[in-house]
Each structure stands twice: as C-alpha cells, then as structure tokens.
Amino acid sequence: MVDICQVDVNAIKGDVWSWALGMQITIATLAGITWYNAFELVILVFVTFSQYSGLYFWSLLVSSSVGLIPYSLGFLLKFFDLAKDESWLPLVLLTIGWWCMVTGQSVVLYSRLHLVTSNQAVLRRVLIMIVVDAVILHVPTTVFTFGANLVNNLSPSLRGWLCGYNFLEKFQMTGFCIQEFIISGLYIYETVRMLRLDKDRAKAKIQWQLLVINAIIVIMDIGLLVAEYRGYYMMETMLKGAVYSIKLKLEFAVLGKLIHLVQGHSWRPESVPSPHDFPDFVDVTRVTTDVTHAPSSYPPRRPSWMDSDAVSIAMFEHMPPPSERPSGSEMTSTWSRESHIHPHDFTTPLRPSRLPSVVSSLKSERSREPG
Secondary structure, three states, rough: OOOOOOOOOHHOOOOHHHHHHHHHHHHHHHHHHHHHHHHHHHHHHHHHHHOOOOOOHHHHHHHHHHHHHHHHHHHHHOOOOOOOOOOHHHHHHHHHHHHHHHHOOOOOOOOHHHHHOOOHHHHHHHHHHHHHHHHHHHHHHHHHHHHHHHOOOOOOOHHHHHHHHHHHHHHHHHHHHHHHHHHHHHHHHHHHHHHHHHOOOHHHHHHHHHHHHHHHHHHHHHHHHHHHHHHHHHHHHHHHHHHHHHHHHHHHHHHHHHHHHOOOOOOOEEEEOHHOOOOOOOOOOOOOOOOOOOOOOOOOOOOOOOOOHHHHHHHHHOOOOHHHOOOOHHHHHHHHHHOOOOHHHHHHHOOOOOHHHHHHHHHHHHHOOOO
C-alpha cells in the first residue's frame, strides 16, 4: 500500500534549482506552451464571437484568461522561487487559475451539451455535479495547499499538512477526471447515436471530430492521473496547464461548429425521438428522417406504376360526350363529387387496378360510336 506521507518536500514547497537543467527547461517550456495557447484562445474568442454574452463565451474566456495564465504563472514563480518575499502570491495565482481552469473547462463542455441531448434531467444533473465537485474538491485542497506551503519547515505540523495535501491532490485529480469522463462520455454516446441516425456526410464529419476530440480528452486525463499517482508532482502540475490549454483549443474548434450544425436544420436532438417513443416493431436504427415534424409541401408526384398513356386517357377521355358535359363550375363540382379528388389533382385517387377497366370501357364505347 502506498504511503501518502512519502512526499518530496522540495517538490511541493517549490525548489526547481535542485533538479537537473533539463527539468528546469521542461517546466519553463510547458509554461510557455500554456501561455501561447491561452493568449491565442483569448484573441480567437473576441474575434470569433459577434456577441460577448452567453455561458459558452464567458466560460471559455474565463478558463483561458483567468484560468490558464495565472495557473502557470503561479507555479513558475513558486518553483523558481521568484517571489521570495511574497510567498503567498504564487499560491493565490495558481489557486485562482486552478479553480477557473479545471471547473471552467467542465462548464465549457456543459455549455454546449444541450446541442447533442435535449434531456433536461441529464443536463440538470451534470450542472449539479459540476457545482458539487467544485465545492467538495476545490475548497479542502485549497486549504491544504496554503497550509503545506506556508507552514515553516521546522514546524511539527508540517508533516500533517503535507500528508493531507498529498492525499487531497490525488483525490481531487481523480474526482475531476471522473467528472470529465462523464461529460465526455455523454458527448461520445450522443455523437454515436447521431451518426447512426443521420448519414449526411457533411454533418458526419463534424460529428466524427466531436467524437475524436472527446476521446482525446479522456486519454489526456488518464495521462495526468498516471503522472499524479507516479509521484511526478512538478511535471504533473506544469503538464496540467499545457493539457488543459490544448483541450480548450480542441473544444473551441469543434463545439463552435455544433451551433451551425443545429441552425442549419441538420441535427436537432429533439427532432429524433428516443427509442422508447417508437413501437417495438420499429427498428429505430433505420429512422433517418425527422418523424416529429410534417414534411415540407411538395407538388404531388406521379407514382411509378402510372403509365403516361393511361393517365392521359383517364384525364381527358373518361368524360361524358360533349353534348352531355356540364359547363363551368357545375362541371368542376360534378367532377370532384364523382371522382372524390381535387379538380386539379388527377393522380392521387387513380389506382392500377382501375386503369385497365377504365381503358377497356372507353375503347368499347368508342367502337360503338357511329362513323
């Protein structure tokens, strides 16, 4: 069994100078990658959005600007001991950044979840999960982060703070990864269902991108978990910022397309009923159209079984002799009453079983006519 109190005090307290030059370069490089992605995201957000409002806009902006940038800056100041007189400053920066980065990324996913599922119960439970996890995972870890870093090295209580921080660090990492697994799993499940119900190639491309990106998110979270449980604290903390910046960029690239997919009458989750809405004898995997809305009105097309000659005979020859034909509105009403169709719709009531008898009767009548 792993002893949670076997921790590297220099790593947690922040002493990168005791590590090799390669580690120092790696940490600085990861911070640079995080900042580059964060600044690019901020610019893209303001350039792309026409209206600076909505949950998606604010969650993306906060998680990138208030999340990624202070998080990496705080750990860089802490590890390189660049704020000796204000040891609390790096902790404040990395804590604010950690809150906004981790929970903010989950809110980004949640803000577009309604585009793939219209189940309000699921959406409500996901939101409750995000709020509850933010309280029970962020708050205790924040308390022990300040305690483990600000308590004097000679204090007898330092070991307790370090043990508690080491345990909570693994606990919160596992909890947040499970949260993201659940949200990404919902995207993957609904995307697979969309691909089964809608075979449109243009839409399928975006759906496949959504599927792949959420699979990549799951893989990245697993990689962070492995680094955490292997005890690579400094590498895991700096790698987390780079990973979250990449995840946010991937989500921004694809989640924005979902709104165009929905607006373009392509995929609407409410337009396809759940399998429970169909009778047992209906194979829902073969339902490829919106069965909940009436189709657009198109001109009636002649059925394939209707021969053009037979239609001509039925339309123009199956009429009384000229001397007996009514005129004007009387002819229209008589025609409609006898044939039970609209005066201008000659194709709908004609059935193949009636055409041969109609044609033969007309021919016999012609043969009996004099001269």
